[in-house]
Amino acid sequence: MVFLYLISIVIASVLTWYIKPRLIEILRENNMVATNYSGRVVINGAGLIFFIPCILSVFSLWSLVDLDSMVVYIVILLSMTLVGYIDDSLGSSTTKGLKGHIKGMISGRISTGIIKLIVALIIGIVISAVFFSSLLDIVFHAILFCLCVNFINLLDLRPGRSIKGFFIFTLFISLASGLKNFWMLLPIYSSLAVYIKDEMKEVYMLGDTGANLLGGVLGIFTLKAAYPGVKYLLFIILLFLHILAEFKSFSRIIDSMPLLKYLDSFGQLRKERS
Numbered sequence: 242m243v244f245l246y247l248i249s250i251v252i253a254s255v256l257t258w259y260i261k262p263r264l265i266e267i268l269r270e271n272n273m274v275a276t277n278y279s280g281r282v283v284i285n286g287a288g289l290i291f292f293i294p295c296i297l298s299v300f301s302l303w304s305l306v307d308l309d310s311m312v313v314y315i316v317i318l319l320s321m322t323l324v325g326y327i328d329d330s331l332g333s334s335t336t337k338g339l340k341g342h343i344k345g346m347i348s349g350r351i352s353t354g355i356i357k358l359i360v361a362l363i364i365g366i367v368i369s370a371v372f373f374s375s376l377l378d379i380v381f382h383a384i385l386f387c388l389c390v391n392f393i394n395l396l397d398l399r400p401g402r403s404i405k406g407f408f409i410f411t412l413f414i415s416l417a418s419g420l421k422n423f424w425m426l427l428p429i430y431s432s433l434a435v436y437i438k439d440e441m442k443e444v445y446m447l448g449d450t451g452a453n454l455l456g457g458v459l460g461i462f463t464l465k466a467a468y469p470g471v472k473y474l475l476f477i478i479l480l481f482l483h484i485l486a487e488f489k490s491f492s493r494i495i496d497s498m499p500l501l502k503y504l505d506s507f508g509q510l511r512k513e514r515s
Contacts, residue, residue, distance in 0.1 A: 246427060248301045253431035256294035261436065264290050265445060273330065278398060278492075281443050286329040288451015291432035292322045295454075298428040306424060310465060313368050314425060317457040321390065324360045325453030328353040357449065361390045361457075368461060382464050385472060388479040389463055390456035395486050397452040400441050400509055404433055407455045414467050414475070422466040429458055442510040 268274075268284050275285035296318055303311060331353050365386035369379040397403040411426055439445055447455070463475060485494075495501040 242305060245301055245305060246424075249298045249424075249427050250431045252301060253291075253294045253298035253428040254435055256297060257291050257432040257435040260293060261290050261439070265439075268445075275329075275446070275448070277400075277443060277446060279443070283443055284445035286326055286448040286450040287436075287440070287445035288322065288325065288447045288449075288454050290445075291429070291436050291451070292318065292454060294432045295428040298431065299424070302424045302427075309371055310422070313371060314458075314461060317364065317368070317461050318454060320360065320364055321453040321457030322450055324357050325449035325451070328357050328449040328453075357453065358387065358391065361387045361453075364457070365390075365460065368464065372464060381476070382472075385476050385479070386460035386464060388476065388483060389460035390453060392479050392482060393456035393459060394449060394452045395482070395491065397447055397449075398492055399505060400443055400446065401437060402505060403447055403452050403455060404437055404440070405504065405507075407459055408433075410459060410475075411462055414463055414471060417471045418466045418468050422462060425458060425462045425465070429455070437508070438510065441508045 265284055265287070268286060268289070273284060273286050274282050277283050296315060299311070299314065306314075362383060365383035366379065368386065369382035373379050373382055393403050393407055396406040408430075415421075415423055415426065440447065463472060467475065495505050
């Protein structure tokens with residue numbers, strides 16, 4: 242079993258290392274760029290870098306995982322990445338926040354952000370129905386899945402912030418739940434270890450492509466691994482953070498708290514402007 246885990250780590254790491262410069266060039270040639278918080282033009286949608294490595298590396302763990310969980314995991318990677326890429330390539334930055342997207346829909350405008358939320362809800366309902374039987378459980382876990390997906394998107398405003406948030410939340414869930422279903426995190430952690438350096442240098446950013454992927458993995462990991470008490474706690478925390486995000490800037494809150502500000506900027510390697 243340990244050998245299979247090592248194979249998964251090696252596949253994810255090596256493939257990410259190999260794919261990264263080539264995919265960056267493809268994204269640049271297709272003008273997949275965006276202006277980040279500091280006014281720097283960076284490659285957008287770089288979450289595609291660890292999409293394929295994560296899928297291919299998890300196949301080495303097939304014999305250790307039940308079929309339903311493996312299929313659901315792969316479907317989430319595929320669907321969440323695709324809808325995120327659509328948002329990165331076709332979406333508009335003029336509509337912000339859940340409230341803004343809902344207002345736009347009421348007024349007759351369908352944004353890619355709303356499409357992304359609808360797809361997340363559909364996926365959440367489907368995977369909840371696979372693992373849970375009662376209607377109440379399905380509804381609760383579908384909403385929890387959507388909160389996980391959108392939370393990582395809310396964090397994607399500074400280099401590495403979404404990745405750090407993903408790591409902190411998944412590590413907490415994993416430790417609080419006896420390391421159950423850790424196989425879901427192994428490919429992601431391995432790929433992110435290779436990926437993160439150039440994000441911290443502001444060469445590229447996850448975009449909705451990568452944030453959706455991470456959010457989807459956080460969602461399925463929470464649904465499958467977390468004990469009920471942990472799920473209820475996370476539901477309350479995530480719901481509170483979503484409400485807070487409609488009225489307050491996460492960046493301002495983080496900058497006002499020394500510990501959070503330190504964690505947020507830790508590892509930042511931005512090059513000096515020429």
